[in-house]
Amino acid sequence: MGPARPVATPSSIPADELYTNRELSWLGFNRRVLAEARRKAYPLLERLRFLSISGSNLDEFVMIRVAGLAGQMQRGISKTSIDGRTPSQQLSAIRKAIRDLERQQQAVWRELRALLGDAGIHVADEDRLDPESRAWLKDYFERHVLPVLTPQAIDPAHPFPFVANQGMGLLFNLTRLVDKQRVVEMILIPSALPRFVRLPGEDAHYIPVERLIVRYANLVFPGFRIEGDGVFRVIRDSDIEVEEEAEDLVRLFRSAIQRRRRGQVIMLELDAEFDPEAEALLREQLGLENAMVIKTDGIIGVEGLADVVDEDRPDLKFDPYSPRYPERIMEHDGDCFAAISEKDIVIHHPYESFEVVVDFVRQAAKDPDVVAIKQTLYRAGKQSAIINALIAAAEAGKSVTAVVELKARFDEEQNILWASQLERAGVQVIYGFVDWKTHAKVSMVVRREGDEYRTYCHFGTGNYHPITARIYTDLSYFTADPRLTRDAARLFNFVTGYVEPRKTEGLVISPIAMRDTIYANIDREIANQRNGRPSGIWAKINSLTDRGIIDKLYEASAAGVPIRLVVRGICCLKVGIPGVSDTIEVKSIIGRFLEHSRIWAFANGYRLPSPRARVFISSADAMSRNLDRRVEVMVPIRNRTVHDQILEQVLVANLLDTEQSWLLKPDGEYERAVPGEKPFNLHRYFMTNPSLSGRGQALAEDQIPRLALRRGARS
Template identity: 60%
Template sequence: MNRPAHIVRQAEDDDDPIGAQPNDRFFNRELSWLAFNRRVIEEACNPAHPLLERLRFLSISGSNLDEFFMVRVAGLKGQQTQDVDRRSADGLTAGQQLTAIIREADALMESQQAVWGDLRVLLDEAGLFVLRRDAVEGEADDWLETHFREQIFPILTPQALDPAHPFPFIPNRGLSVIFDLVRRSDNEPVRELVMLPHTMTRFVRLPGEPARYVAIETLLKRFAPVLFPGYEVLAAASFRVLRDSDMEIEEEAEDLVRYFANAIKRRRRGRVIRLELETGIPDVLAAVLKDELGGAEAIITESGNLLGIVDLDGLVEEDRPDLKFPPFTPRFPERIREFGGDCFAAIKAKDIVVHHPYETFEVVLAFLKQAANDPDVVAIKQTLYRAGKQPAVINALITAAEAGKSVTAVVELKARFDEEQNMVWASALERAGVQVVYGFIDWKTHAKVSLVVRREGQAFRTYCHFGTGNYHPVTAKIYTDLSFFTADAAVGRDAAQMFNYITGYVEPTDMARVSLSPRDLRKNLMTLIEVEIVNARAGRPAGSGRR
């Protein structure tokens, strides 16, 4: 496999060239991720997809790229700043990786803007308009001015940029507009900055049909005289900031919850990693922003006329079913219906595999709700990695705890960008009497497991759910995942040992069916592969997993 040409050139040009050839078996992790996001953008270009679904893919590519800079690029920037002598698997230093990443990321952002331009034309043809400043006129202009004065003006807080008013803090993903003005009374030059709060809708929809939208920054520039009476507007430009959002866990952290609460606050004020400027920004305004926000670490780019491609998801909500994929109604597993909706009876009769999203995630919720309300259930143990903001799973666990059942929840605080929501759920669960555990400091608890212990006659039976996806009711309708339900006693014992390992560091012994990473999963997989090699060489069927 040949190394990409741009990496070879960078290795030759770098002040610290690569001494030994890296292992050509490896792709660069970060460039591989950018290649993945390129494929997401390609979905936005696919004419076989409905128009608003293509717009959704473009928005997703924007969200992905934001998070990539906030975490991966931020980490490399930190290594570079601290002179960390660490190379990637393919042999590149942090500086070499950053050079290649910035080149490819800039190309991706150019592609995003080009795709947005193409989709905008198609949206116009479909009767869904995103108006430019020069297209707002007549009755629309009157309505928008009234809307601006009544609904937007009270929220905005212009801030002068002068010695008496230090440059304000711009929050992560913050979109702002900077103005170059002249006060008419004395011809005094003035610069003003207006931050657009996250709570404001990015696109304002005009009443009536056809659907017409105006971006909030377009309105701000259009009605600047309302915001700055007595001033002449010489220039105005949008800019956007991405900050370091990576969080490293310190081994000596005594209280993981308190550590994360403080870390989340610090993350909001992390160093600027990327400063995105509107294309064509006047040099005088660009100089101010670069001086105040650029610093030695920031990556500065002119990123087109629509900053924050992620916000296009607001347009996808337009009620145009003709421009979206046909709605899909997932099926509920027939076998549970055959048992009158009794999940336990159906699982006890035979293991069940459910294929999401083609089969509904509601079956998982039904399993947990039945466990919460069944008087014979004595204990529930549950992992939570990303549960989202919808409280269905959380409510089931709270109901169970309030009914007197023993409920344990393993809440992973290190789920990227869900840390704060997970802390909210953990607090709600603890108030209801759930035993909340936060897992390991060094590892993320990525397992998706529910364990239910039920009294049946004179004995107890364990029911388990294992999933490849999160216990997240929204993403479960989108992502392709598998759910496995079983009442197998050996699997139940393994699951119980897994929970004991997480909650009490009790090392599992004699695991029969379940392998845990990083403890023994790799070893067991390699053993099984070797078995199949032996089977194949002996002329036996390979793939059975039998020794």
């Protein structure tokens, strides 16, 4: 055992020096997303995609997080954040950061717009239009836009129209020519209209629909002189509160979705040239007492630029990537059950196809020996092969249970639709707990094999969603291990019948035992370090906000345990605090794919990476909501091959990456990692070496390059 280390107890350090504010950390993450739009190594339309993503991210943040703080302030709630700020103090700092982020977005947009023009894609550049294009544009407006517009006068006889969440509109200050009367008119832009109108031709010309309406406003208002105009966009409170005593969850959510569209205004975006009289009227009518108002000299609603990203210019996008179908399944002629029966399998999405997860359920639906299927559904998308397979299974007479989570934010409406379709097909649909979200990703198939029944399970770190599976990095773990499959049955009984398992044989379930399990594993590392044995903690998660987990990691660091964390988004933990967190390293990885898998690795008395390390995959992040208010799973990886693949390939690659990584500094800011003489890009590595699915022999034969960390003081 080494010399005793001086320990500064966290309680002796001010909260703002010990923790980073959750909301400001998220805004820092979105700045890192926006920074990808400046990367000259990326194709131009991919850079535009990152700008658009930063806009849609910010919209959701305002609708949920800023709205929540505004609501707390209005209700007089003074509960402080992890760093000791009141809701009003947080809002003040957030608004300043949002304004700064919006200025950065517009600066990036100006840069990209010029580069796009050089590449033959012209956006909001009407000066380049020739007479033929102008004639086409006017004809398009008259035939496709004008008929769906509804101008509305703003006066005592016409109530101020309701502006929907994320709705965009225009106000016109007009003079009626016959009597010189001043009139204010509003046009709300119908959501059915395209955000950008593309003119025909080889060179791409995109005109924002709001600019098109302003250009031909004289056709909307004949007999008026246009004195001024302005474009605006509204962001409303979109959170849904669930009443714990609700008698009918479906009915509650249907009404809540309607209320969401009418939530209070949280942010108003205006163009910089907005007519002053019209602006004063708009501010008065929308009731902006606690709302944030942003004026921009660029484009309003940068998330809409995703439409331009769809331009058919493969030369300006990443080279297409087609995930490989797992070889282990193909070796068994596509028979998922035969492959899983032989040995556990891990699939690494999106490098390996999500289709294998769909095929697992499809095969179960068609297999006459399958008697039951149980499935959790958090997000499944609008076109879901999983849903179709469950319906087919029920129609084939199998016992099918689907746990549909109605509280999946912004997917509530789609999930209500899926639930009704499943019920019509004979699926037993369960909505889980009223006050807890069921966020676990589990599929369970019971199959008759001879005189016995055998259960097969899929545990995932991501959703059963075919679109996100192409861009989110996630792990799918298939097993027929009786200990885990029995636990899966206990999990479903817990959700469907509230039968809390007294104990499990491997699976860790929140909110029952996950927090205690993580604490116990950290305590084991502390004990090993103090007893002179090797110790270490590696984790890959999306967010780290839970104070209990952070304090336990601080305790481990104070004891000398080396800790390496890959935290993509929010991180409230601070590094480099003497005696508290000086053995902790944190990095965030942003790139072509969205890092989404959750993995924990504990050294367990051996030097990481080690075959004897304790490794878990999970559906949960290190957030209080995941540990205390959600049904989640944490799966121990006991199969040696799968263990090595997750630890020595996936985790090690994340730690080795230098091209997509940002390093957390003691001041809470991030800086890009220096690629160095031997740069490593984990996305490129897995795209060129995509098949990890159970290929123990292939790994042994070095058909997949082995990764190794450079040994150092903290490895």
